[in-house]
Amino acid sequence: MGLQRRETLTAQLTRTLQERIAAGDYPVGSKLPSEQDLIDEFGVSRTVVREAISSLRAGGVVATQQGVGAFVLNPGNTPFTIQAAELEVVYEVIAVLELRIGVETECAALAAQRRRDDHIVSLRGALDRMITAIGGGEDTVEPDLDFHRGIAEATGNRHFLNLFEYLGTLLIPRARLRAAYRPAEMDSYLNRINAQHEDIFQAIVRQDSDAARAAMRLHLTSSRERLRASIDGKHGG
Template identity: 35%
Template sequence: MQPGGTQSMVHRISGDLRQAIETGAYAPGTRLPSEKDLTERYGVSRTVAREAFANLRADGLVESRKGAGVFVLERAPLQSPFSGLNVDRISSVIELLELRTVFEVEAAAFAAARRSASQLEKIIDAHRKVAECLRLGLSTRDADYDFHHAIAEATQNRRFPEFLQLIRSGIIPRGELQGAPVGERPRDYNLHLEEEHGRIVDAIIQGDSALARQYMADHLRGSMERYRALLLSRATRTDGENELPARSGGTPHVRHL
């Protein structure tokens, strides 16, 4: 068997066994077919069978027990990414902003270089909706998210909007996190939101990746600095004041990034 064929069989065997494990054909604690069984079933050498088992061990699906064989492991429940994120804590907001600064800065640069005409129009439309909400004194939570999501879509890389959707719940923090009463804007509400978004839009319209990158970085960095200052101002208080109390009802106004 040629080297390429050997690897192909390794993947085939490990794939078959993985599927059987995931569908429950081999329950946790079950002994898998032996190397000898696999060599006879697939017409391969024991080396190929051993490599297939090695792939499963690397994935945490099985364990080898000396003198007994290979057994299926009990799998821990899968935890959704960011499931432990508490968006009512300033520290969690800062964590997300640090992540977004790396992620969305490059997304803006890609969007400037790759956006289609229809995607550009979607970005402009989202920007206009944010501006309209600001003028009317309405929450810009959804419009603000739509603006950033439209830029992510314009990267022509579907993983960007998928990732943004994954962290959506923490993108626009609650206004009360900054000490504002429910329904009111926080004192340091970003009054330059429309202007900051406008600079990003202009750079994308011009197809200037460097400028788009710079303006998105400035936009997110300003938000991060505000939250770091807020966290520092609470450093001498009790730990609980880094976290919001439970909602008392209604939909609070939010601060926008």
């Protein structure tokens, strides 16, 4: 069963899975099909599948266990949600980036104060994986997420990590808005992102909270301004 209209593949897959859950095809407590099974059935990329699962997780529909899979939750209201459909609009992605600026700048500062040696090893590994992915023309969303997740872990505050896991790939704007970046610019953009990551990392290594906070703010505000510029370009501003 293939999906149509490439620009909305994530939204379509999310909706299809939601409909199957509502119909009882995937009962409460059951495990969703594996990533590979969904890729084979719907003819989409692994990134699309991961984005759809993250959207379901953000909506409180499923919970994920690393290395195990996604499991259907009991229906009910969640205190805070960001709807996947809203994130098809660039303005909403900017709003999410503003949320990140408010949370992750302090997250980086706390990580600099509290990081352990094993956190440094984990962050360095995520940076190296992103460099490899850029060089090989591979998807960089996962190592990017791993880097930011590692910072949340290094705070020692489980609430930062829980919020990060709740939002999932909604945190990475290019995972939602690839159209905002021309293919010819992508490598340059990704290398710039990783250079900003390196600055954050080095501040955390030095345990320099102020520098870590400033580097994270620069990193996230740069992404926000790039998206704002994409709006101006589309509207002739």
